[in-house]
Amino acid sequence: MNVIEVKGFSYSFGNGDILRSVTFSVKEGEYLSIIGPNGAGKTTLLKNIMRILKGGRGSIKVKDAEVVGYSQRELARIISYVPQADGRSYPFEVREFILISKYPHLNPFSKITGRDEKEVDEVLESVHMSRFKNRAMAALSSGERQKIMIAASLVQKAEVFLLDEPTTFLDPRHEEEIYRILKKLNRERNITVLAVTHNVNSAVLLSDRVLALKNGSVLYCGDSGGFMEQNNLRSLYDKEFELMRHPKKDINVILPEAIP
Amino acid sequence: MREKRKVIILLVLFLLSVLALIVCPFIGMSDISIKTLFAPGADTIGSFIYWNIRLPRVLLAFMVGVILSLCGMVFQALFRNPLTTPFTLGISSGAAFGAIAFIVFGSEVAFLGLTKTYSSAFAGALFAISLVYMFTRMRSGFSTLAMLLAGVAINFFFSSLILLFQYLADVTKVFQTHRWLMGSLATFGFNKVIGVLPFFILGSVFIIASRNELNLMLLGEDLAISRGLNTTRFKMMMFGICSLMVGVSVSLCGVIGFVGIIAPHICRLLVGSDHRYLTKASFLFGGFFMVVCDAVARKIIPPSELPIGVITALLGGPFFLWLLITRKRIEDL
Numbered sequence: 245m246n247v248i249e250v251k252g253f254s255y256s257f258g259n260g261d262i263l264r265s266v267t268f269s270v271k272e273g274e275y276l277s278i279i280g281p282n283g284a285g286k287t288t289l290l291k292n293i294m295r296i297l298k299g300g301r302g303s304i305k306v307k308d309a310e311v312v313g314y315s316q317r318e319l320a321r322i323i324s325y326v327p328q329a330d331g332r333s334y335p336f337e338v339r340e341f342i343l344i345s346k347y348p349h350l351n352p353f354s355k356i357t358g359r360d361e362k363e364v365d366e367v368l369e370s371v372h373m374s375r376f377k378n379r380a381m382a383a384l385s386s387g388e389r390q391k392i393m394i395a396a397s398l399v400q401k402a403e404v405f406l407l408d409e410p411t412t413f414l415d416p417r418h419e420e421e422i423y424r425i426l427k428k429l430n431r432e433r434n435i436t437v438l439a440v441t442h443n444v445n446s447a448v449l450l451s452d453r454v455l456a457l458k459n460g461s462v463l464y465c466g467d468s469g470g471f472m473e474q475n476n477l478r479s480l481y482d483k484e485f486e487l488m489r490h491p492k493k494d495i496n497v498i499l500p501e502a503i504p
Numbered sequence: 505m506r507e508k509r510k511v512i513i514l515l516v517l518f519l520l521s522v523l524a525l526i527v528c529p530f531i532g533m534s535d536i537s538i539k540t541l542f543a544p545g546a547d548t549i550g551s552f553i554y555w556n557i558r559l560p561r562v563l564l565a566f567m568v569g570v571i572l573s574l575c576g577m578v579f580q581a582l583f584r585n586p587l588t589t590p591f592t593l594g595i596s597s598g599a600a601f602g603a604i605a606f607i608v609f610g611s612e613v614a615f616l617g618l619t620k621t622y623s624s625a626f627a628g629a630l631f632a633i634s635l636v637y638m639f640t641r642m643r644s645g646f647s648t649l650a651m652l653l654a655g656v657a658i659n660f661f662f663s664s665l666i667l668l669f670q671y672l673a674d675v676t677k678v679f680q681t682h683r684w685l686m687g688s689l690a691t692f693g694f695n696k697v698i699g700v701l702p703f704f705i706l707g708s709v710f711i712i713a714s715r716n717e718l719n720l721m722l723l724g725e726d727l728a729i730s731r732g733l734n735t736t737r738f739k740m741m742m743f744g745i746c747s748l749m750v751g752v753s754v755s756l757c758g759v760i761g762f763v764g765i766i767a768p769h770i771c772r773l774l775v776g777s778d779h780r781y782l783t784k785a786s787f788l789f790g791g792f793f794m795v796v797c798d799a800v801a802r803k804i805i806p807p808s809e810l811p812i813g814v815i816t817a818l819l820g821g822p823f824f825l826w827l828l829i830t831r832k833r834i835e836d837l
Binding site: 291294295296315316317318319320321323324325327332334335336337340341344345347348350352356400 | 713714716717719720722723724725726727729730731732733734772776777778780
């Protein structure tokens, strides 16, 4: 079943078209990476699915219903969103931050109960952050912070995670840890993942399919391995790449540039 | 900060508020003893002062303190700006403009027990708010930054009109306008109390019920929306409610500064930024603080009565600095 179905969707801001007739769909339980150069419209696409941005033309369906037909609260029970790290700190403790993210399941009269506390413990456990429960959000490193953001998406009980460059600014160890967590959630809990990333190698190694955007149009949408051809990469980034077969997985990967 | 500690702090604030509400009506230029209230046929002047002047005044002080503190807290959360006050959007200068226009050009006639200066001030406040709304709506979306800038511009606009009116008016009227601008909680009978009461009750209930939404607003608009909050609708509702609350309080008691900016900050240092506690703390502390400041203003240099704004700043400033120095962590908004 398609969880998300985008058909002929365009979005413009001022005089510029940011998305031009974008069409693609995501199946339940799929891991889709969205790649493309800066300014290709990746973030705009995620924000339109989450309805942070409104007013595009065309259709975005979530679970077979137009996204505009959902109340924001209903949508938040299905989809969660992890924004680009913008260095903003939140004036809360980790525990408070996660409880706040339960919002789509709260009403004005709800009280925090022992069950909620247990839920916080569980989601922290699944991102290996139990020790950090009473830390201040402002005191976390970028890697720790991203793991808390994922825990918050879990407590929101969303089935679809939208992540905007979840591993930018992270060291290699934290980057790998985030990817492992996402992959595990994707496999074991059947959570659908749509992740924007600039790391093409990890995108193709991790995900079932990739969506490549350029100047607001879909350049490629399909099998990860099939994307890693010189001509695809060249037309996406307007530059040549050094490719090599991955020793463990039958897929091309990009070699780092040796600039003399 | 542990939850238990926060609950204890709220409990202490509650007890302090109750204590202040009971004790402060007896304090003033002439102190009243409890006996005179209940002993039959005793000091009738004392009991007259208590029922007609002191009690309504203390109740009014409490409600105005709560309104300014809660609205300051809400504005600071919505704008994510620690310097925002309930008056940032130009509500106060609109009200002041209405009142002063009437003092200078109108004739003083009583209407429903409240003089027309008050009605005129309230009309001015509503006018300023609608201008801010209109300008913000004219841009696409409902951006808080646009609203903040529109508010600042309208504030300056009305402030200069007030100066112009004062320049044109004669000396007695200038003095009257000056006294109005200083703000005062003086009242006779329960008219002002009844005027503020519905705004106080409905507004406070609504703001405290919005604690989860206010928490979300602190995460920034994108995250708040992704957690399921219709931020545009919420912001408009909050601005509308706070504007009415502040509008009424400014019209009846003038511009009482400092409480609206500093009371929420003091509460943040006491219980943290989680609005599940902060709303209640701001309610209790705002009311308590205003009642105590007003008692000091009545008592400190008899027989004269100091402007309440002077006391709020003189007492609140050092207390806030002391908290700032002794707390290890200052939480950003």
